[in-house]
Amino acid sequence: MAASTANVLADCSLTSYLRHPDRALDGRIAAARRNLGRRVLILGHHYQRDEVIHFADYTGDSFRLARRAMEHPEAEYIIFCGVHFMAESADVLRGPGQQVILPDLNAGCSMADMAEFTQVEDAWEQLEALGLAAEIVPITYINSTAAIKAFCGEHGGLVCTSSNAQAALRWALARKPRVLFLPDQHLGRNTGHQIGIGLEEMAVWNPRQELGGNDASRLRGSRLLLWKGHCSVHQRFLPQHVDQCRAEDPTVRVIVHPECSFEVAQKADQTGSTDFIIRAIESAPAGASWAVGTELHLVHRLAQQHPEQKIIPLDRNACPVCTTMFRISPQHLCWVLENLAQGEVVNPIRVPEGVKRGARLALDRMLALA
Numbered sequence: 585m586a587a588s589t590a591n592v593l594a595d596c597s598l599t600s601y602l603r604h605p606d607r608a609l610d611g612r613i614a615a616a617r618r619n620l621g622r623r624v625l626i627l628g629h630h631y632q633r634d635e636v637i638h639f640a641d642y643t644g645d646s647f648r649l650a651r652r653a654m655e656h657p658e659a660e661y662i663i664f665c666g667v668h669f670m671a672e673s674a675d676v677l678r679g680p681g682q683q684v685i686l687p688d689l690n691a692g693c694s695m696a697d698m699a700e701f702t703q704v705e706d707a708w709e710q711l712e713a714l715g716l717a718a719e720i721v722p723i724t725y726i727n728s729t730a731a732i733k734a735f736c737g738e739h740g741g742l743v744c745t746s747s748n749a750q751a752a753l754r755w756a757l758a759r760k761p762r763v764l765f766l767p768d769q770h771l772g773r774n775t776g777h778q779i780g781i782g783l784e785e786m787a788v789w790n791p792r793q794e795l796g797g798n799d800a801s802r803l804r805g806s807r808l809l810l811w812k813g814h815c816s817v818h819q820r821f822l823p824q825h826v827d828q829c830r831a832e833d834p835t836v837r838v839i840v841h842p843e844c845s846f847e848v849a850q851k852a853d854q855t856g857s858t859d860f861i862i863r864a865i866e867s868a869p870a871g872a873s874w875a876v877g878t879e880l881h882l883v884h885r886l887a888q889q890h891p892e893q894k895i896i897p898l899d900r901n902a903c904p905v906c907t908t909m910f911r912i913s914p915q916h917l918c919w920v921l922e923n924l925a926q927g928e929v930v931n932p933i934r935v936p937e938g939v940k941r942g943a944r945l946a947l948d949r950m951l952a953l954a
């Protein structure tokens with residue numbers, strides 16, 4: 585064994601990796617990858633930085649990536665370059681003998697953290713006391729903890745993504761008159777409006793207040809209870825950003841993610857999931873002009889992939905980056921891979937079996953929607 589390789593293997597602590605600048609470890613990542621072969625599958629979320637995406641076997645949104653893991657039962661290790669709830673979903677859906685790894689356990693999601701399990705339990709108890717819980721189907725956006733997914737599964741509800749939120753809402757409202765939508769109020773409001781629910785039929789549930797900050801009659805008059813959560817990245821986009829882009833280029837088409845506020849979604853030309861945004865741009869003719877309201881890494885990548893079009897971020901004066909996802913670095917990836925090459929699994933994600941059952945139920949109901 586060459587002396588330099590021996591030194592690498594002798595020091596597998598994370599701090600020894602973090603000393604290296606980005607891209608300095610590319611050769612080592614590639615070598616460890618080759619060494620592990622098909623035993624490893626690397627998944628990269630659309631919002632992940634380029635230095636990491638470069639090594640991904642697949643890129644996609646959280647749900648599509650979890651499905652990819654299911655399609656590769658030969659992969660013993662699934663390295664999820666995304667955030668915590670995504671790795672949890674992959675662990676719930678994975679096959680026997682597979683292990684899911686999150687390169688940095690601090691890569692969380694501020695939106696998922698806005699619905700804590702005990703808060704949801706407490707809200708449900710209050711709704712029970714009002715006699716409303718029996719009339720409610722809970723739906724959780726996939727951007728939530730496995731415990732929240734399990735809660736929804738065990739209470740007759742399901743998971744949704746930004747691609748199938750309309751179908752999930754229709755499914756739920758065909759069964760019961762009301763929905764509790766967790767944890768993103770904006771996706772819930774935008775989707776509810778798209779299927780014809782009036783804003784006056786929606787109430788926001790603030791988990792820090794009694795009855796979510798509502799009186800009982802307001803709750804009784806609502807078909808859609810929107811948990812007071814949001815994405816810190818998408819909430820930064822404002823209606824004036826849309827106005828500004830149009831003033832600068834009257835031909836621009838504004839396309840935004842439904843985690844943006846209702847006001848922004850209403851002003852935009854198109855609203856849809858990351859997949860929807862990517863497909864819209866891929867199918868546009870040369871010369872098309874876009875202002876895109878979603879995470880900056882994806883917007884930059886789209887601009888690089890489509891130089892024949894003009895693609896700019898909806899807000900050019902801010903930096904709408906998912907800072908938690910940014911924590912997954914090439915250094916972390918190299919650390920995980922070189923440890924695996926030595927038989928050490930670092931940062932495994934293991935959802936407790938009891939939670940897994942309920943979460944799987946909620947995910948399976950979503951899969952059945954198609």
Ligand code: SF4
Nearest residue numbers: 693694695815817906
């Ligand atoms: S972009 Fe927003 S919702 Fe998505 S992972 Fe980051 S904080 Fe969470």
